Amino acid sequence: MTQPAYKRVLLKLSGEALMGDDSYGINRATIERMVADVSEVVKMGVELAIVIGGGNIFRGVAPGAQGMDRATADYMGMLATVMNSLALADAMRQFGMVARVMSAISIEQVVEPYVRPKALQYLEEGKVVIFAAGTGNPFFTTDTAAALRGSEIGAEVVLKATKVDGVYSADPNKDPTATRYASISFDDAISQHLQVMDATAFALCRDQKLPIRVFSIVKPGALSRIVMGEDEGTLVHV
Numbered sequence: 001m002t003q004p005a006y007k008r009v010l011l012k013l014s015g016e017a018l019m020g021d022d023s024y025g026i027n028r029a030t031i032e033r034m035v036a037d038v039s040e041v042v043k044m045g046v047e048l049a050i051v052i053g054g055g056n057i058f059r060g061v062a063p064g065a066q067g068m069d070r071a072t073a074d075y076m077g078m079l080a081t082v083m084n085s086l087a088l089a090d091a092m093r094q095f096g097m098v099a100r101v102m103s104a105i106s107i108e109q110v111v112e113p114y115v116r117p118k119a120l121q122y123l124e125e126g127k128v129v130i131f132a133a134g135t136g137n138p139f140f141t142t143d144t145a146a147a148l149r150g151s152e153i154g155a156e157v158v159l160k161a162t163k164v165d166g167v168y169s170a171d172p173n174k175d176p177t178a179t180r181y182a183s184i185s186f187d188d189a190i191s192q193h194l195q196v197m198d199a200t201a202f203a204l205c206r207d208q209k210l211p212i213r214v215f216s217i218v219k220p221g222a223l224s225r226i227v228m229g230e231d232e233g234t235l236v237h238v
Contacts, residue, residue, distance in 0.1 A: 005229030008047040008123060010150035011038075012143065012160045015053035015084055017217050024056055026087050035091045037223045038128065042097055046227055047123040049153055050130045051146040052088060054080025074138035078105055081142060085132035086111070092128060099128040104136030104145070116152055123153065143201035151208045158210060159226060160197065161217035166234035167194055183235040196236055205236075212236040 017034070020027030041048055057080035082103055089099040100122045102114040111132060112118075122129050134145040143160075150158045167189070170178040186206040189196055196202055196214060205212055215222050215233030225232045 002228060004041075004044045004046050004227045006046060006156045006227055008153065008155050009041075009049070009227065010146055010153065010155040010158045011048060011050045011223075012146035012158060013050060013052045013088075013217065014142075014161070015055035015057060015080065017056075017161060017163070018052075018084060018087075019056045026056065026084070031087060031091050034217065035088070035095050035097075037217075037221070038092065039095050039097060040224045041227050042126070042128060044224075044227060045126075047126070048128050049119070049123060049149060049155065050085075050088065050128065051134075051142055051149055052081055052084045052130065052132070053142040054078070054084060056080075057083055071138035074134075074140075075105075078133040078136070081134060082107065082111060082132045085130045089128075089130055097128055098126070099130055101130045101132050104131070104133040119153060129153075141198050141201065143197040144204065147197070147201040147204040147208075147210065150210055151204065155210065158205060158212045159223070160212055160214045161223075162214060163216060163218055164214075165216035165219055165222070165232075167196055167214050167236065169194075181234045182231060183237060186236060186238060189236055206238065209238050211238070 018026045018031055020030035054077045058077045085101045089101050092099040101111040102119055103111045104114050106113055119129050131149045134140060134142050135148055146158055166180040168178040168180050172178040213226055213233055213235050215226055222232050
């Protein structure tokens with residue numbers, strides 16, 4: 001068997017990815033399929049950390065949050081990511097994997113706090129580390145949390161899972177002539193106003209020379225193919 005192209009990766013999942021075809025919440029079949037993909041990567045010996053968003057839960061309460069203080073709404077979103085992280089870790093347990101949830105905000109009765117040396121130890125032991133609660137600060141997205149944690153743990157790449165199979169020259173749902181980039185530089189993505197990640201996350205990855213691979217999480221086997229170094233999705237690089 002060919003060796004994986006990466007030893008340690010950071011996978012960024014959106015909360016919406018857990019919804020499947022549901023309008024909100026967690027679709028069981030969807031999360032089981034994702035965990036099966038993750039299991040294949042872990043079996044290859046790749047050290048895997050995950051940052052997950054909370055849009056699938058927070059979207060359900062968003063109408064009631066209209067007019068709410070931004071920081072308060074962001075803290076609610078962080079708690080939603082903790083719920084998703086617990087669900088993901090439990091699904092992994094049922095697949096025979098060992099996962100550890102580490103939260104950027106202190107709720108020690110539920111999950112352990114994020115401590116970098118401990119996270120590195122878990123990764124070296126072959127455990128999946130799920131980083132919950134974003135950066136622990138309002139006004140920062142989970143994209144930024146992925147860039148930050150990826151940099152902290154020395155990940156070789158951030159794998160941004162979306163519903164689209166890469167970065168396109170235009171919105172492929174609106175423009176039939178849109179073409180997918182196999183690879184693109186950070187500077188070209190900025191100059192062409194391509195929405196890869198939010199600006200803070202994108203700048204952090206660029207400054208840390210941490211490449212981003214954008215791919216479709218709904219495409220079977222995509223995650224494994226990326227880890228094995230195959231041409232999948234779009235690589236954003238320095």
